[in-house]
Amino acid sequence: MDATLDGDVVHVAGPARERFFDNRGYGSPDGDALDLAPVEAAHLLFRGDIDRVDGMDFRSFLTTTDCTLDFLVYKDLRDRGFYLSPARWRDDTGGADFVVYPRGDGPWDGEVEYQMRVVGERERIDADSLEETLAVVDEESEITYLGVDTPDVTGSSDTDLPTEVGGALLADRVVLWNPPSELYRQAFYGRPLDGRDADGPIQCSLLEGAYLAERGVVRVDANHAGIVDRGREVEGDRFDRRLAVYRALRERDVVPKTGFKFGSDFRTYADVDSADDLGHSEFLVRVVEAGHEFAPRDLALDVRLAHGVRKTMVFALVDGSEVEWLSLSRLTP
Amino acid sequence: MDATLDGDVVHVAGPARERFFDNRGYGSPDGDALDLAPVEAAHLLFRGDIDRVDGMDFRSFLTTTDCTLDFLVYKDLRDRGFYLSPARWRDDTGGADFVVYPRGDGPWDGEVEYQMRVVGERERIDADSLEETLAVVDEESEITYLGVDTPDVTGSSDTDLPTEVGGALLADRVVLWNPPSELYRQAFYGRPLDGRDADGPIQCSLLEGAYLAERGVVRVDANHAGIVDRGREVEGDRFDRRLAVYRALRERDVVPKTGFKFGSDFRTYADVDSADDLGHSEFLVRVVEAGHEFAPRDLALDVRLAHGVRKTMVFALVDGSEVEWLSLSRLTP
Structure with missing residues (x-):
């Protein structure tokens, strides 16, 4: 024919x-x-x-x-x-x-x-255009299917916070020398300076410090502005984007902690009752600018890693203080 | 005192x-x-x-x-x-x-x-300076230890190759319409166009095509130079670096295939007898310029992923046609 x-x-x-x-x-x-x-x-x-x-x-x-x-x-x-x-x-x-x-x-x-x-695999994918299922054809003509979804970013990790906790800005972290113990133990802010003493001093990241300072929980000599300035010094604009996402997560009662060991910005816990009994973190979050262009290979890396540690890979697209959430996962049609 | x-x-x-x-x-x-x-x-x-x-x-x-x-x-x-x-x-x-x-x-x-x-975690690490064990302190003061080593990049995947196999340069891949079956089956070049017919046409990546053309195995109208030009068109300098590493691996009798699904440049097989019985690939290889500066977070991502799929993360540092190999792995002191 x-x-x-x-x-x-x-x-x-x-x-x-x-x-x-x-x-x-x-x-x-x-x-x-x-x-x-x-x-x-x-x-x-x-x-x-x-x-x-x-x-x-x-x-x-x-x-x-x-x-x-x-x-x-x-x-x-x-x-x-x-x-x-x-x-x-x-x-x-x-x-x-x-x-x-x-x-x-x-x-x-x-x-x-x-x-x-x-x-x-050599094309770039505009973050704003991510909507349909992706069929990525690699250089050897193998196909990886990636499903795109809107994750449910809400949790129940809400705790009453103390006020006026004294702290010090030390290089690129904030140390609280005498925090009330619930700040770490219930609300899961910071990390004990001495792992064997969860009620002693805690170290917070600049993000945790900045968020706690803007909420009036922590007071440092440098003030909220000083923490944010330090953050911008060491990370540039990226600090503002990450802080916007940190804030958005906390406002949704989700606890973000660093995702460094997974190569991402945050790992998140939706339902924290106690830092001693955390359970499994659900999301790995990578923060990107709203107009970011992904290399498919980087997407493959993130999604594969998240899958391997039984978490969902979430991208937080930041436009000023607006945050949009996207999740990607491997898919076998 | x-x-x-x-x-x-x-x-x-x-x-x-x-x-x-x-x-x-x-x-x-x-x-x-x-x-x-x-x-x-x-x-x-x-x-x-x-x-x-x-x-x-x-x-x-x-x-x-x-x-x-x-x-x-x-x-x-x-x-x-x-x-x-x-x-x-x-x-x-x-x-x-x-x-x-x-x-x-x-x-x-x-x-x-x-x-x-x-x-x-915010410092950059010069690839050429990677020698000592790294203690990376992340923003929340957790420490990740990364051991640096020189991997043994040698294999036994050596096969006599045919000559003058006709092929066509098609967009960013090379198709061989009637290859001798050992090219895929023993030497593990390319990928059958039809998965159910391993003796039919195979598709090669531009790297495979360029290497096979420079060895005189494959002949395309565009010649070896045409394949390399196409590679540079779609990947820039990166293509030359990747080709140098591809060549170095094949010369050491190691078979490189794409590492796309793992977000790296190559996964490698040291001892291939047959494409039907590949076994486990040992290394994930990421190709970088000799003077590359790593972000610790990217290293953490690569090493974590490689660990999760029971492979060793190898970085190939390319300076012209010279390739240096480094492996990184998580370490618990």
Whole structure:
């Protein structure tokens, strides 16, 4: 069966509709004939269901139409038992390249399983555009699927806080020499200077110190402004972004602690009753500017690590004091 | 017991030598008296073994001498049962801040367990200077120890290769339409276009394509130079660095495949007999410029991930065609 290429649409004469659309979900019907996107035509050529498009076999068609990435993802999803449509045949796709139907369904049903966006590993992904499921094709043509979601960032870690606790700004940390013990033990601020004495002095990060100072809990000679200045000295703008996220998390009754050991900004605890009995932290949070452009490889690294330690990878997109939350996770369609 | 601060040395009169050096490994003896580095004096103040230094108690001494980071690491290692000396009391320390003796040993013995370098999480670490064990103090004063080593990058994955295999440069990959099956099956180059047909066409990354072309194995119309040009188009200088590392690994009979899923440049297999029976890859390799400056947080991320997937994190430092190898791993002293 042969077909013709017209611009970027491949036409196949009747009864192509019955054979390829009605039974197998390819293309967009045009009476008994069928319109195909190049990626669909490439797949039918690859399978031998179509012999040539304008005289081109699979190899020359792929070279001419340059739809290799799309083809790899399209084929992979078909191999996994899904029917899917290129976005052009749909009007509900946003930034997606494919609409993937639930297994067993097709374009004639109402359900959509994934809005899928195809990305090469060398492309950059704008944080603000992260919405659809990502199919990242790496340099060796392996595909990693990443699901994008809105995490529920709320907790129950709310504690009455003391006021006017004296502290000292020491290099890039804040030390509280005689804090009330609930500050660490219940509210999980800081870390005992001596691990064997949870009621003694505690060291806070600059973020903890700045937040506690703005809440009136901690008083240092340098004042709140002095802590923030120190933070900007050592981290630049990044400090303001991280403080905005720290604040947003605490306001949602979630306890953020450093994510350093996991290479992220924070790990978070939604329900802290006591620092002695913390349980598992749920999220790893990476703070980025609202307009940040992700390298897919960095996303893969973060998501893989979070998965390995049974946490959800969350990105906090900061625009001034506004914070938007996104979670990413590996997905096996 | 009181002490005096003279410049950056703390003097304690006799019998301080007997009490603090002979029995507990602090300082550098001066007859019956003892010289202490500020960090040692801070620790003795903290423990109450010294009352004041020039009238200063622990808090004011720490604030005045600004040795907080060193103090945190010094205290942590003491708490773990080690004796250690500040570098100034030794003449064999290179870039280390502390010399740590084996448990049970002290400065009077000949053995050294760790040369330890103290780093704040916000400092940058020059790749060329990575030699000593790192004690990274994060913003919440937790310490992560990272051991630095030279990995053994050699393997046995050597296969006779065919010549003059035809291929095509397609966007950012190279497709071989009719490769001899051993190229994938034994030598583990490329990836079958159709996973169910390991003897059919294979897709190679630009790195694999460029290396195979320079070895005369693959011939494409664009030639070796065309593949390298394409690589530089999509990755800039980074492509040359990665190609240098790819080549170095293959020359050591180690098979590099993409490390994308682990967020690194390569995962490596030392002993490949067959692509059907690969076993476990041993290293994750990240390629960096020789003069690269690491953020400690990025190191923590890489090392943590590698640990989680039971691989060794290796950094390949590239200077032109020269490659130096470093491995980093978490360490619990």
